[in-house]
Amino acid sequence: MLQAFPDIKGRFGDFGGKYVPETLMGPLQELEEALDEAMADPEFQNEYHHVLKEYAGRPTSLTYADKISEHLGGAKIYLKREDLNHTGAHKLNNAIGQALLAKRMGKEKIIAETGAGQHGVASATVAAKFGLECIVFMGEEDIRRQELNVFRMKLLGAEVVSVSSGNGTLKDATNEAIRYWVANCEDHFYLIGSVVGPHPYPRMVRDFQRIIGDESRRQFLEVEENLPDRIYACVGGGSNAMGMFYPFLQDDSALVGVEAAGKGIDTPEHAATLSKGTPGVIHGSLTYLMQDDNGQITEPYSISAGLDYPGIGPEHAHLFQTKQVRYEAVTDQEALDALKLLTQTEGIIPAIESAHALAQAFKEAGSMEADETILINLSGRGDKDMATLMEHFQEEV
Amino acid sequence: MLTKTSFQGKLNKTENLFIPFVVAGDPSPEYTIEFALRLQEQGADVLELGVPYSDPLADGPTIQRAAKRALNAGMSLRKAIQLVPELRKHGVEIPVVIFTYYNPVLQIGHQDFFNLLEENGVEGVLIPDLPFEESEEVRNMAVKKDVEFISLVAPNSDTRIQQIAEHARGFLYCVSSLGVTGGSSGMSAEALTFIKKVKEHSQVPVAVGFGISTNEDVKLVREHADGVIIGSKIIRLIEAELDVIEKGQKEEALESFTKGIQELVRD
Numbered sequence: 001m002l003q004a005f006p007d008i009k010g011r012f013g014d015f016g017g018k019y020v021p022e023t024l025m026g027p028l029q030e031l032e033e034a035l036d037e038a039m040a041d042p043e044f045q046n047e048y049h050h051v052l053k054e055y056a057g058r059p060t061s062l063t064y065a066d067k068i069s070e071h072l073g074g075a076k077i078y079l080k081r082e083d084l085n086h087t088g089a090h091k092l093n094n095a096i097g098q099a100l101l102a103k104r105m106g107k108e109k110i111i112a113e114t115g116a117g118q119h120g121v122a123s124a125t126v127a128a129k130f131g132l133e134c135i136v137f138m139g140e141e142d143i144r145r146q147e148l149n150v151f152r153m154k155l156l157g158a159e160v161v162s163v164s165s166g167n168g169t170l171k172d173a174t175n176e177a178i179r180y181w182v183a184n185c186e187d188h189f190y191l192i193g194s195v196v197g198p199h200p201y202p203r204m205v206r207d208f209q210r211i212i213g214d215e216s217r218r219q220f221l222e223v224e225e226n227l228p229d230r231i232y233a234c235v236g237g238g239s240n241a242m243g244m245f246y247p248f249l250q251d252d253s254a255l256v257g258v259e260a261a262g263k264g265i266d267t268p269e270h271a272a273t274l275s276k277g278t279p280g281v282i283h284g285s286l287t288y289l290m291q292d293d294n295g296q297i298t299e300p301y302s303i304s305a306g307l308d309y310p311g312i313g314p315e316h317a318h319l320f321q322t323k324q325v326r327y328e329a330v331t332d333q334e335a336l337d338a339l340k341l342l343t344q345t346e347g348i349i350p351a352i353e354s355a356h357a358l359a360q361a362f363k364e365a366g367s368m369e370a371d372e373t374i375l376i377n378l379s380g381r382g383d384k385d386m387a388t389l390m391e392h393f394q395e396e397v
Numbered sequence: 398m399l400t401k402t403s404f405q406g407k408l409n410k411t412e413n414l415f416i417p418f419v420v421a422g423d424p425s426p427e428y429t430i431e432f433a434l435r436l437q438e439q440g441a442d443v444l445e446l447g448v449p450y451s452d453p454l455a456d457g458p459t460i461q462r463a464a465k466r467a468l469n470a471g472m473s474l475r476k477a478i479q480l481v482p483e484l485r486k487h488g489v490e491i492p493v494v495i496f497t498y499y500n501p502v503l504q505i506g507h508q509d510f511f512n513l514l515e516e517n518g519v520e521g522v523l524i525p526d527l528p529f530e531e532s533e534e535v536r537n538m539a540v541k542k543d544v545e546f547i548s549l550v551a552p553n554s555d556t557r558i559q560q561i562a563e564h565a566r567g568f569l570y571c572v573s574s575l576g577v578t579g580g581s582s583g584m585s586a587e588a589l590t591f592i593k594k595v596k597e598h599s600q601v602p603v604a605v606g607f608g609i610s611t612n613e614d615v616k617l618v619r620e621h622a623d624g625v626i627i628g629s630k631i632i633r634l635i636e637a638e639l640d641v642i643e644k645g646q647k648e649e650a651l652e653s654f655t656k657g658i659q660e661l662v663r664d
Contacts, residue, residue, distance in 0.1 A: 297451045
């Protein structure tokens with residue numbers, strides 16, 4: 001039996017913990033107690049799974065990608081279709097779980113941070129569904145880049161707060177969301193969007209996302225009567241990957257997390273936190289991050305806003321250190337190529353984030369045997385990326 | 398009773414303390430020295446020397462702006478610590494507390510960090526994102542190196558108030574309201590009850606900070622606590638002089654800054 005992480009101090013091996021101002025220690029304690037109690041309550045579990053089924057449309061499909069498998073000439077490739085989840089990405093699974101918890105705790109207002117806007121949209125969606133007030137913090141640069149998602153959030157009734165501190169991206173939006181929470185923790189619930197932040201957030205988000213891996217495992221056994229040889233997922237903060245990997249941690253399947261190499265990991269413009277970062281503290285958690293020699297956090301870069309984050313969930317840092325998961329990095333161009341290939345062979349337009357996982361799997365599939373299997377977490381659909389894709393592919397299509 | 402630390406040796410009283418906060422290198426190291434001297438002249442008992450950080454979670458917009466100016470001027474944790482002997486050379490005698498977020502400390506490494514503090518004669522350290530549960534190793538090292546590890550306690554620390562207060566060294570930083578630095582002022586009945594509770598358990602002076610921005614606030618805090626910590630308001634006084642500083646009119650800037658401090662802390 002493997003040791004269960006996180007431990008009582010919120011540690012995944014050397015990583016995790018609660019590196020937060022004193023004013024947040026109380027609210028985190030309150031959250032942890034409410035979470036433990038809710039997770040142990042069959043009624044809460046039933047409600048969560050009921051909403052996933054009736055509202056989000058779960059379980060999402062497991063699709064055998066026969067055309068692309070044939071095209072690459074190696075392993076059989078399966079896709080876990082989180083793009084078919086309501087709002088178009090895996091983000092909603094976690095938002096539903098946390099919104100139900102917020103209600104249970106009697107908090108009527110939720111706070112969320114967002115980069116590309118996917119988690120902001122998921123939060124605004126559950127706020128509308130469960131009758132909660134919702135404030136979304138978003139960097140001013142991201143607001144400019146993601147006009148459509150900003151409008152979606154507003155249409156859903158959320159207030160979108162523009163963050164101009166720092167460089168006006170996800171890192172700064174998260175800082176601002178935490179600051180707002182510090183001042184308003186009595187009646188606000190902070191609905192964090194990834195497996196990051198202080199304990200118990202990384203554990204909570206993982207446990208609300210493990211539905212991806214649990215379903216995949218069951219579905220895979222049904223069709224293949226065996227588990228996949230390799231499983232791929234993209235990693236920014238790392239929630240879709242953690243949700244997919246967690247139920248497979250004790251199996252023989254090789255797990256591969258794919259980071260964003262941006263313009264190349266040997267350039268300054270990437271978001272490959274594990275490949276190029278070093279241990280440190282970001283947003284209340286000890287993990288790997290991108291920083292300079294003085295310990296100032298630096299700005300990452302990726303074509304995909306969802307992977308454009310200078311940190312990574314502490315459990316990933318632990319899985320990296322203990323080599324339970326292999327982490328690779330894929331460039332913007334490789335991701336775009338994989339996106340186009342999937343779109344034109346299978347008729348599925350993936351999110352650029354998910355295309356990073358596809359790219360790494362496609363690189364490896366050809367050299368695998370025909371009786372081997374690959375499972376890729378297709379974490380979201382590409383509709384939100386149309387403006388970016390038009391810039392890149394306009395002349396080719 | 399513990400043996401007297403360097404910090405306690407330099408602190409000549411334990412009540413009615415005035416503890417100002419400035420960001421090292423805002424807008425330049427030279428000005429930090431000048432501001433520190435003026436603050437000492439106006440009765441400062443301890444200087445909190447803030448280290449600018451890219452992601453200051455506990456700070457509001459005022460200190461964020463100061464951090465940005467200081468980072469642009471090339472300030473770092475190492476340079477801020479090395480600024481302390483310069484302060485001494487120019488006549489700053491009060492104990493200095495380095496106020497830094499944890500990540501820069503981690504990058505230097507605990508051992509080297511405390512060696513640096515010792516070599517440069519720093520009397521205290523405050524790390525706002527290193528709560529009691531995460532700070533054991535650092536607290537033990539601080540004791541060995543004769544550096545006071547300053548703790549914070551908040552109104553919602555609840556059952557932890559006693560534990561934090563009993564372990565407090567140097568002075569205890571009492572966060573008067575929830576929120577980030579530079580927030581709203583004024584004091585509620587709950588805040589006063591909270592301060593009273595902290596004082597019951599603390600063996601060191603209890604100083605109150607967060608949102609102290611007027612002479613009325615200062616007077617109110619003096620009535621109920623052993624000291625007053627002022628950060629954002631002092632930064633705003635510095636900000637008000639930036640244009641004058643830009644023009645090179647140093648004496649004018651410092652005179653105007655001093656007047657602002659006098660008005661803020663007068664009896």
